[in-house]
Amino acid sequence: MKQPVYIGTDSGATTSKVGGVWGDGSTISTKLLQQTTDAQLGPAAVIRSWVEAVSGYLKQNNIDWDQVHGVGLAIPGPFQRYGVLDRSANLPESFTGFDFHTAYSEALAERAGRAVPLVVGNDGNFGGVAEARHARGNTDSTVLLLAPGSGLGCAYIDRNGLPLEGDTLAGMEAGHMPAPLQLLDNVKAYPCGCGRAWGCVEIYTCLAGLPYLLQEKLVKYPNHELAHSSKSPKEKAFALRGLAQRDDPLAVELFDFQARAMGLHVANLAMALDPQFVVISGGLMDPENTTEAFRERYLRIVRETALPWLWPAQKNLIAVVPAALGDLSQAIGAALVALYHSRS
Numbered sequence: 001m002k003q004p005v006y007i008g009t010d011s012g013a014t015t016s017k018v019g020g021v022w023g024d025g026s027t028i029s030t031k032l033l034q035q036t037t038d039a040q041l042g043p044a045a046v047i048r049s050w051v052e053a054v055s056g057y058l059k060q061n062n063i064d065w066d067q068v069h070g071v072g073l074a075i076p077g078p079f080q081r082y083g084v085l086d087r088s089a090n091l092p093e094s095f096t097g098f099d100f101h102t103a104y105s106e107a108l109a110e111r112a113g114r115a116v117p118l119v120v121g122n123d124g125n126f127g128g129v130a131e132a133r134h135a136r137g138n139t140d141s142t143v144l145l146l147a148p149g150s151g152l153g154c155a156y157i158d159r160n161g162l163p164l165e166g167d168t169l170a171g172m173e174a175g176h177m178p179a180p181l182q183l184l185d186n187v188k189a190y191p192c193g194c195g196r197a198w199g200c201v202e203i204y205t206c207l208a209g210l211p212y213l214l215q216e217k218l219v220k221y222p223n224h225e226l227a228h229s230s231k232s233p234k235e236k237a238f239a240l241r242g243l244a245q246r247d248d249p250l251a252v253e254l255f256d257f258q259a260r261a262m263g264l265h266v267a268n269l270a271m272a273l274d275p276q277f278v279v280i281s282g283g284l285m286d287p288e289n290t291t292e293a294f295r296e297r298y299l300r301i302v303r304e305t306a307l308p309w310l311w312p313a314q315k316n317l318i319a320v321v322p323a324a325l326g327d328l329s330q331a332i333g334a335a336l337v338a339l340y341h342s343r344s
Contacts (some may be wrong), residue, residue, distance in 0.1 A: 008334030072334030128155025263305025
């Protein structure tokens with residue numbers, strides 16, 4: 001008899017990723033499978049891309065649709081209610097009010113030829129479920145996850161392994177807290193896609209804010225290749241991670257700044273949540289796209305920036321560690337939540 005599997009879809013604003021676990025919770029594959037989300041084409045195109053990505057993942061791993069016992073969907077909030085998007089900072093306005101739970105359920109059922117149980121939730125929360133399972137091992141320590149990508153995924157996982165969601169499902173939307181700009185060289189309060197203009201932490205730690213930061217930094221580097229590039233601001237921002245791996249001074253400075261902003265955010269959240277582990281996830285911790293030296297430098301700056309602001313007892317307790325699952329954490333976490341729901 002073939003093993004049951006649980007699939008996780010992680011839908012970001014730019015790309016969608018797929019992961020999966022077997023019935024015992026072990027990961028099927030750590031090979032990253034992703035494709036364009038096509039959000040600019042509207043909700044129907046996004047649903048198609050999710051199903052196509054799952055089909056590709058199953059084929060790649062020699063798994064049949066009849067083995068799929070559940071699917072989890074990790075997607076950025078906030079939500080109007082369970083399974084229905086509110087105004088998202090990183091998605092087109094046409095997605096406001098989109099009942100993605102119903103739409104994805106129907107698309108999965110059509111493709112599988114039967115109803116497939118679907119659970120949905122905040123991408124940061126689901127990523128935290130996966131990374132907490134790994135980071136704390138056999139302990140019941142609490143875990144804070146921060147996942148810089150297109151936006152900033154955040155999660156707090158309690159001693160039971162469950163994410164803090166809040167009464168309106170907006171718990172841990174911590175990427176939209178105001179950044180302490182006075183401690184970040186008095187950088188400008190850039191507007192965020194969420195509509196706030198107070199300087200959301202997300203803008204200073206993620207891809208979303210790199211075009212702003214790059215424009216300011218190019219004043220110092222007028223002869224840099226990006227200063228004369230015909231690429232769009234977003235394309236230039238995408239290029240920075242690769243440049244940083246080659247020790248490009250401008251790119252290194254920008255990611256050092258982002259690491260400092262993240263360190264201050266860790267200190268703020270530690271005062272409220274008091275976690276033992278802080279896991280940094282997202283593309284900056286992806287070993288296939290970043291060097292070990294880059295990752296170690298980023299984490300060191302996060303730790304060193306946070307440390308002076310922590311309570312004395314926290315300084316000896318909190319561990320800032322890289323994610324074990326890299327860019328797959330949210331997809332794997334979504335699959336695990338689907339598994340946990342099947343057990344209950």
